[in-house]
Amino acid sequence: MDIISQLQEQVNSIAAITFNAFGTLQRDAPPVQLSPNYPEPPATTTATDDATAFPEQPKQLSADLVKAAKQFDALVAALPLSEGGEEAQLKRIAELQVENDTIGQELQKQLEAAEKELKQVQELFGEAADNCLNMKKPE
Amino acid sequence: MATATYPPPPPYYRLYKDYSENPSSAPEPPPPIEGTYVCFGGNYTTEDVLPSLEEQGVPQLYPKDSNVDYKKELRSLNRELQLHILELADVLVERPSQYAKRIGEISSIFKNLHHLLNSLRPHQAGATLIHIMELQIQQRKQAVEDIKRRREEAQRLLKDAFVTLDGQ
Numbered sequence: 001m002d003i004i005s006q007l008q009e010q011v012n013s014i015a016a017i018t019f020n021a022f023g024t025l026q027r028d029a030p031p032v033q034l035s036p037n038y039p040e041p042p043a044t045t046t047a048t049d050d051a052t053a054f055p056e057q058p059k060q061l062s063a064d065l066v067k068a069a070k071q072f073d074a075l076v077a078a079l080p081l082s083e084g085g086e087e088a089q090l091k092r093i094a095e096l097q098v099e100n101d102t103i104g105q106e107l108q109k110q111l112e113a114a115e116k117e118l119k120q121v122q123e124l125f126g127e128a129a130d131n132c133l134n135m136k137k138p139e
Numbered sequence: 140m141a142t143a144t145y146p147p148p149p150p151y152y153r154l155y156k157d158y159s160e161n162p163s164s165a166p167e168p169p170p171p172i173e174g175t176y177v178c179f180g181g182n183y184t185t186e187d188v189l190p191s192l193e194e195q196g197v198p199q200l201y202p203k204d205s206n207v208d209y210k211k212e213l214r215s216l217n218r219e220l221q222l223h224i225l226e227l228a229d230v231l232v233e234r235p236s237q238y239a240k241r242i243g244e245i246s247s248i249f250k251n252l253h254h255l256l257n258s259l260r261p262h263q264a265g266a267t268l269i270h271i272m273e274l275q276i277q278q279r280k281q282a283v284e285d286i287k288r289r290r291e292e293a294q295r296l297l298k299d300a301f302v303t304l305d306g307q
Contacts, residue, residue: 089265096272103279
């Protein structure tokens with residue numbers, strides 16, 4: 001895939017990681033006490049599985065996000081932006097067009113000369129073959 | 140199960156009855172459309188241009204210049220994005236009701252990123268064209284060399300055959 005499409009894909013995947021990360025964290029977060037007036041949330045419901053795996057999730061998700069961002073930076077560094085601007089590109093295209101035209105004309109010339117020689121050789125060959133056939137008359 | 144038949148051919152096929160004998164007796168095809176046209180109820184234009192960010196109502200976060208340094212701006216937009224994501228995480232923890240503004244800012248950063256990348260496409264098209272033309276020039280040079288070589292070899296063979304015939 002070309003580099004610009006890869007960059008676009010990388011931007012989209014950064015967005016996907018971000019919303020997946022926030023969505024997962026919001027969905028799996030254990031309940032938290034909002035104000036001292038309300039009673040403590042019941043902590044015995046699903047405290048076993050979540051409590052072990054839960055603090056790992058933000059670490060993994062943020063590691064993914066940072067990795068994706070670094071990948072994006074690496075792709076940006078790989079952009080081949082050597083030309084100085086649009087005018088330089090257009091000038092180069094005009095030069096290449098001129099060179100292409102001259103080479104095309106020379107190719108045409110060579111092709112015509114070669115075809116002429118081919119026709120001459122074919123005629124000579126036909127004459128020689130006719131002479132050979134004429135000399136070998138069946139007696 | 141109801142199926143629909145194909146639509147009938149347009150009724151002006153009768154005008155082309157004598158096309159094989161006299162191609163100019165039948166009407167010409169309509170000329171290509173220029174400007175805007177309507178297709179299935181939607182308006183399309185024939186000029187393909189990338190609409191600028193102001194037209195889409197998105198604030199432009201990178202400096203508007205004729206020669207934007209794409210790499211620098213892309214990298215700085217990336218850093219801004221990371222900072223805004225961190226801010227969003229903070230806002231969600233401390234003041235969860237104020238998330239909307241942060242999300243608006245994050246989405247405007249994404250739109251800027253995509254707009255920058257899309258504005259690189261014409262440059263990419265020019266670079267592709269240059270590459271193709273260089274390849275074509277190289278192929279033509281190769282063909283000229285090949286033809287020259289073959290002609291010389293054919294002339295050499297003819298000379299040899301001439302010499303052989305003379306020597307008989």
